[in-house]
Amino acid sequence: MTARDLVIGFDADDTLWHNETIFETVHERHRALLARYHKAATVDQTLFATEMRNLELYGYGVKGFTLSAIETAIELTGGKISADEIKQLIKLGREMLAHPVELLEGVTETLVTISQEYRLLLITKGDLRDQERKLAKSGLTSHFRHVEIVSEKDEGTYASILRRHAIPAGQFLMVGNSLKSDIMPVLALGGAGAHVPYHLTWAAERVETLPQDQGRFFQLKTIRELQSVLATLASR
Numbered sequence: 001m002t003a004r005d006l007v008i009g010f011d012a013d014d015t016l017w018h019n020e021t022i023f024e025t026v027h028e029r030h031r032a033l034l035a036r037y038h039k040a041a042t043v044d045q046t047l048f049a050t051e052m053r054n055l056e057l058y059g060y061g062v063k064g065f066t067l068s069a070i071e072t073a074i075e076l077t078g079g080k081i082s083a084d085e086i087k088q089l090i091k092l093g094r095e096m097l098a099h100p101v102e103l104l105e106g107v108t109e110t111l112v113t114i115s116q117e118y119r120l121l122l123i124t125k126g127d128l129r130d131q132e133r134k135l136a137k138s139g140l141t142s143h144f145r146h147v148e149i150v151s152e153k154d155e156g157t158y159a160s161i162l163r164r165h166a167i168p169a170g171q172f173l174m175v176g177n178s179l180k181s182d183i184m185p186v187l188a189l190g191g192a193g194a195h196v197p198y199h200l201t202w203a204a205e206r207v208e209t210l211p212q213d214q215g216r217f218f219q220l221k222t223i224r225e226l227q228s229v230l231a232t233l234a235s236r
Contacts, residue, residue, distance in 0.1 A: 006233060007167045008114065009186075010144075011176030012124035012131065014198035015223070017138055018102045023065065024200055026092050030069055033085060037077050047072045048203055055204075059151050061127030066093030097130060101137040106224040108140070114230065115143040123148045123161060123174070125181065153181040155188050162189070173233065175226060178205045183217065192216040192233065196223050 013019035030047065031040045038046075050068040058064030070089050073081045114120070122144045124131050131149045135141055146165060150157050162169055169190040176182025176196065183193035184207070193216065211217045218229045 005171050006230070007119045007121065007165075007172050008230075009121045009123045009161075009172065009174045010111075011174075011178065011182045012122060012135065013126065014177040014200075015104070015175065015182070015196060016107050016140060017104060017134065020198060020200040020202060022096055022099050023202070026065075026069075026096060029092060030073075030089070033088065034073060034076055037080075043072070043076065046076055050075070052204065059127065060125050061130055062093055062096045063127055063130075066090065066096075069093075097133075101134050103138060103140075104223065106222055110223050110226055111140060111143040114227065118230070120144050121146045121148060121161070121165070123150065123153065123158075125150050125153050153178075153185065155185045158185050158189055158191075162191075173229075175223070177201070179207045179211070180205050184211060187211055187213050187216060192218070194218045194220055194226055194229050196220045196226075 010016060027044065027047075031043050034043045047069060050072045051065065054064060054068050054071070058067060066089065069092075070086055073085065073089060111120070120143055122135065122140075126149065128149050135147065141147075148161050150161075158174075159169075161167075162172060169186075172186065172189075172191040173194060174182050174186040174191060175194045177198040178201070179195055183195050186193050193211070193213075195210075195218065210219070218232075220226060220229070
């Protein structure tokens with residue numbers, strides 16, 4: 001396989017830039033707001049259940065999270081939460097949407113190098129406007145041939161993207177921090193996956209076991225190790 005044959009897809013949140021740390025900071029403030037009503041574990045469990053219940057309607061991203069946080073606060077306080085406290089939650093959501101985009105270490109250098117030889121796609125899920133904002137602020141747009149912002153990342157989504165861009169699954173490598181959303185669906189289609197773990201993982205994205213696909217699954221410590229993976233794939 002040559003560089004001309006291989007196409008590389010990249011996840012965005014927690015693969016190219018920090019994201020889950022922003023959510024975790026807001027989780028802490030949400031727990032503090034409700035501390036006089038419930039223990040932190042109850043607040044977290046109720047919020048997660050609310051997010052999962054609302055996911056089909058709200059989708060992924062800050063806006064859906066904020067609505068779920070408000071709903072959780074109303075539920076756990078028995079409707080006693082004040083308008084000022086709800087305003088605090090709305091303000092937290094706005095702060096998340098306005099947060100600076102902070103790139104992960106090694107991302108810029110890696111993309112600059114490999115984009116000279118490989119066709120790169122950005123494939124991310126979440127709120128369209130927010131993802132577009134983050135990509136624009138990241139300074140990385142020019143490295144990607146195509147950008148796909150989707151509502152879900154599963155086998156059907158990836159199959160549709162590959163068809164649309166005329167990419168054979170066997171010539172596609174997906175790079176991301178989520179085994180569930182970035183790696184396993186692509187492996188199931190016959191592609192390859194490079195997993196770059198982030199130090200925090202949202203509960204909805206966790207899986208218990210690593211994929212066993214010999215030769216098509218690569219476990220990386222940092223994104224800088226991607227170039228050695230590409231050399232391995234190109235030699236086949």
